[in-house]
Amino acid sequence: MTATTAQAPILRARNVHKAFGNNEVLKGIDMDIAPSEVVAILGPSGSGKSTLLRCINRLEEINKGFIEVDGEQIGYKLQGDRLVALSSGAIARQRSKMGMVFQSFNLFPHMTVLQNVIEAPVGVHGVKRREAIELATDLIAKVGLADKLNAYPRQLSGGQQQRVAIARALAVKPKILLFDEPTSALDPELVGEVLETMRGLAKQGLTMIVVTHEIGFAREAADRVIFMDGGHIVEQGKPEDILVNPQRERTREFLRRVL
Amino acid sequence: MVDVSSTQPLSRPEALPDRQSDDLRDVAGAHRPIPKGKVLLWVVVLLFAADFARAVATNDNFGWPVVAEFFFNTTVLEGLWVTIWLAVVSMILGVMLGLPLAIARMSNDPLAKSISGLFVWFFRGTPLLVQLILWYNLSFLFPQISLSIPFGPSLAAWNANDLITPITAAIIGLALNEAAYMAEIIRGGLLSVERGQRETAEAFGMKPMRALWRVVIPQAMRSIVPPSGNQFISMIKATSLVSVIAMADLLYSVQSIYNRNFEVIPLLMVAVIWYLLIVSVLSAIQSRIERYYARGDQQRVVFDAPETVTTQEEAPL
Numbered sequence: 001m002t003a004t005t006a007q008a009p010i011l012r013a014r015n016v017h018k019a020f021g022n023n024e025v026l027k028g029i030d031m032d033i034a035p036s037e038v039v040a041i042l043g044p045s046g047s048g049k050s051t052l053l054r055c056i057n058r059l060e061e062i063n064k065g066f067i068e069v070d071g072e073q074i075g076y077k078l079q080g081d082r083l084v085a086l087s088s089g090a091i092a093r094q095r096s097k098m099g100m101v102f103q104s105f106n107l108f109p110h111m112t113v114l115q116n117v118i119e120a121p122v123g124v125h126g127v128k129r130r131e132a133i134e135l136a137t138d139l140i141a142k143v144g145l146a147d148k149l150n151a152y153p154r155q156l157s158g159g160q161q162q163r164v165a166i167a168r169a170l171a172v173k174p175k176i177l178l179f180d181e182p183t184s185a186l187d188p189e190l191v192g193e194v195l196e197t198m199r200g201l202a203k204q205g206l207t208m209i210v211v212t213h214e215i216g217f218a219r220e221a222a223d224r225v226i227f228m229d230g231g232h233i234v235e236q237g238k239p240e241d242i243l244v245n246p247q248r249e250r251t252r253e254f255l256r257r258v259l
Numbered sequence: 260m261v262d263v264s265s266t267q268p269l270s271r272p273e274a275l276p277d278r279q280s281d282d283l284r285d286v287a288g289a290h291r292p293i294p295k296g297k298v299l300l301w302v303v304v305l306l307f308a309a310d311f312a313r314a315v316a317t318n319d320n321f322g323w324p325v326v327a328e329f330f331f332n333t334t335v336l337e338g339l340w341v342t343i344w345l346a347v348v349s350m351i352l353g354v355m356l357g358l359p360l361a362i363a364r365m366s367n368d369p370l371a372k373s374i375s376g377l378f379v380w381f382f383r384g385t386p387l388l389v390q391l392i393l394w395y396n397l398s399f400l401f402p403q404i405s406l407s408i409p410f411g412p413s414l415a416a417w418n419a420n421d422l423i424t425p426i427t428a429a430i431i432g433l434a435l436n437e438a439a440y441m442a443e444i445i446r447g448g449l450l451s452v453e454r455g456q457r458e459t460a461e462a463f464g465m466k467p468m469r470a471l472w473r474v475v476i477p478q479a480m481r482s483i484v485p486p487s488g489n490q491f492i493s494m495i496k497a498t499s500l501v502s503v504i505a506m507a508d509l510l511y512s513v514q515s516i517y518n519r520n521f522e523v524i525p526l527l528m529v530a531v532i533w534y535l536l537i538v539s540v541l542s543a544i545q546s547r548i549e550r551y552y553a554r555g556d557q558q559r560v561v562f563d564a565p566e567t568v569t570t571q572e573e574a575p576l
Contacts, residue, residue: 057462089466096464106459109555110477120463123473152555172463 008071010035010175010207011056015065018051025051027231028065033176036205040218040239043228044254049211050103052228053180056209057098058091070097070175096124099169103181105161107153107168113140114149117168125172132171139167143197159190163197170201177201179210195221215258219243227251322525329516329529338512339533345508346495349430353437353494354487360442362471365449375442382439388500391432395504397423425506433501437494444486448479480552488545492538509533 011033018026025048033039041049054060056067058075067074074094076083086094107116117136121127127135140149143163145156153161162182169177179198183191195217202208202221212218218225219239226236227246235248246252315321329335360378363371382390397404398419405416452475460470502511513526 059458059462092461092464092466094464095462098462100459100462102455102459104455106455108456108459108474108478110552111555119473120465123469124464154555168463 007035009033010070011209012068013052013056013065014067016052016055016062016067017064018048018055018060018062025231026055026062029231029233031226031233033207033209035207037224038202038206038208038222039210039224039226040222041209041211041226041228042213042215042218042254043234047228048231049228050180053100053178053209053211056176056178057095057100069094092124096120096172097175098178099172099174099176100178101162101165101169101180101182103184105153105158105165105185107161107165109153112150112152113145113156113164116153116164117171120168120172136167136171139170140164142200143167144193157190158186159193162186162190162194166194166197166201170206175207177206177208179208179212181211181213183212183214213258215243215255227254229254320524321528322522325522325525326528326532329513329522329526330532332516332529334512334516335509335529335533338507338509341507341512342495342498342509343537345429345433345498345501345506346491349433349437349498350491350494352430352434353441354445356434356438357441357445360438361445361449364442364446379439379442382436383443387432387436387497388503390436391428391500391504394432395423395425395428397428425501425504428504429498429501429506433494433497436497437490440490441487444490445479445483447486448481448483449475451482452478477552481549481556484545484549484552488541488548491545492541495537495541496534 009032011031013029013031016026016029016031017024027048029048029052031052041052043049051060055062056069056074061075066076072094073083075091076085077090078084108119111119114133114136117140118129118132121132121135122129137146137149140146143166145160145163145167148156148160148164153164156164166182182198183194186194191214195214198208198210198217199221210217210222222239224236225239225242227234227242227248227250229250234250235242235246242251243255246255316323360375363375364379366372393400402419403416404419404422405413407413449471456478457470457475460474461467465473498508499510501508502514505511507515509530513530517523517526
């Protein structure tokens with residue numbers, strides 16, 4: 001079931017399969033995401049949720065099925081009735097529509113906070129440097145780090161680094177924001193500031209797919225919760241249904257363990 | 260007699276009043292005796308050093324006046340210049356060729372990978388001196404060098420004897436040899452950068468070459484620069500090998516002088532001092548470059564100020 005909306009989905013995934021050698025990680029995922037929808041993907045480790053996210057921006061190549069973002073198939077192009085693999089340049093252009101926040105932040109350590117945030121807008125999207133700096137300064141202020149513009153990532157705490165990473169993802173004005181366990185590498189006392197930032201974004205109407213272990217965030221901020229296990233979507237629906245009254249035994253068991 | 264309280268069992272009865280003795284215990288004012296053994300070692304080492312310096316300075320065989328006379332000799336300076344530009348040009352060519360070789364070696368393309376591997380295998384596997392002599396004598400192997408379509412007609416042709424002069428043989432020999440070593444140094448540097456960095460750059464839509472140039476290489480430089488500096492220093496000295504193919508480098512120049520005046524040692528001293536001077540300058544430049552590429556790593560120096568620690572708790576958004 002998808003969120004009931006009249007708009008065309010911004011992301012469509014159909015029968016997505018992904019295997020690493022003999023290890024099949026995704027076993028047929030179907031998923032639609034509506035514009036402005038906030039989707040939290042929950043599931044035990046090894047359930048394939050991070051892999052699904054990485055397949056969406058083609059950090060991993062899928063083996064079967066297809067993924068479409070904003071009406072364009074990721075990694076391929078239909079020419080007549082032939083499906084042709086795209087060049088790395090064309091894939092780069094498709095990726096530039098998405099922003100990604102990683103579990104381990106992955107800020108560029110040799111660049112300052114400001115340089116990190118303007119790198120993709122200037123280098124990939126061709127935004128004028130002055131405009132990029134203006135937008136970046138604004139975004140960095142929004143994540144509460146206005147005084148850290150010229151700091152290097154290693155001079156920041158984990159929570160601050162992740163907030164910069166969020167600003168960096170926002171700076172490309174993405175159609176979809178992908179979060180890959182954004183709080184899993186943080187000390188417990190720093191999780192709150194990052195979740196707070198993400199809640200703010202959810203309210204602004206950004207399309208977000210959040211792979212997370214934070215049940216609280218899923219409950220408060222997500223429009224829909226998807227529960228994955230063993231490479232399948234086990235069940236999905238409104239957070240109040242899935243988290244309070246799950247239908248499947250596997251979901252219940254997972255929630256018992258994490259709550 | 261002062262009453263000794265049970266909470267301060269270490270203070271002796273004759274000690275000064277407590278507060279004052281606590282002040283004396285402040286480690287900031289501690290006296291640090293110099294270990295006698297260390298002083299002795301310093302004295303012995305410095306004595307030997309002074310004696311050695313005296314022996315060198317007073318030994319007439321070094322011929323210091325001759326050293327001074329020839330230090331700025333035109334032939335020597337010309338040789339010095341050849342050594343420097345030969346090293347610089349070969350190093351630049353070596354890096355320019357080494358970078359694509361390193362990238363090719365790390366790629367998934369079997370052709371690129373094996374060509375690069377073969378190149379490194381050959382040019383690292385044979386002595387530089389042999390390579391130089393081979394290049395110099397290339398005309399014995401290929402009297403005619405031509406640019407042609409494989410198995411097809413020739414587009415342009417040169418006589419190898421015209422093409423291969425001492426200069427071209429020296430540059431080709433040094434640069435190709437250097438490229439093989441630089442390829443391995445650069446490959447090591449690229450491997451040292453975390454995989455996630457490249458992935459992140461690509462996730463943001465950077466093309467592979469841009470990701471490499473903007474994200475991976477600047478980080479790889481931290482581990483590329485020290486061995487490259489090392490490599491450049493060996494290159495400076497390796498240029499002395501070109502004296503065998505009659506290229507007038509620093510060593511060749513001093514040799515040509517002492518072959519006439521027989522002042523072998525003083526002229527070798529001239530060369531030694533010049534080599535050491537160049538290498539010292541290079542080392543200084545290298546440490547500046549290293550500091551530049553370490554700029555993201557300076558947290559201890561710049562940002563340990565207390566006010567930045569407290570800002571961690573500030574409210575986001």
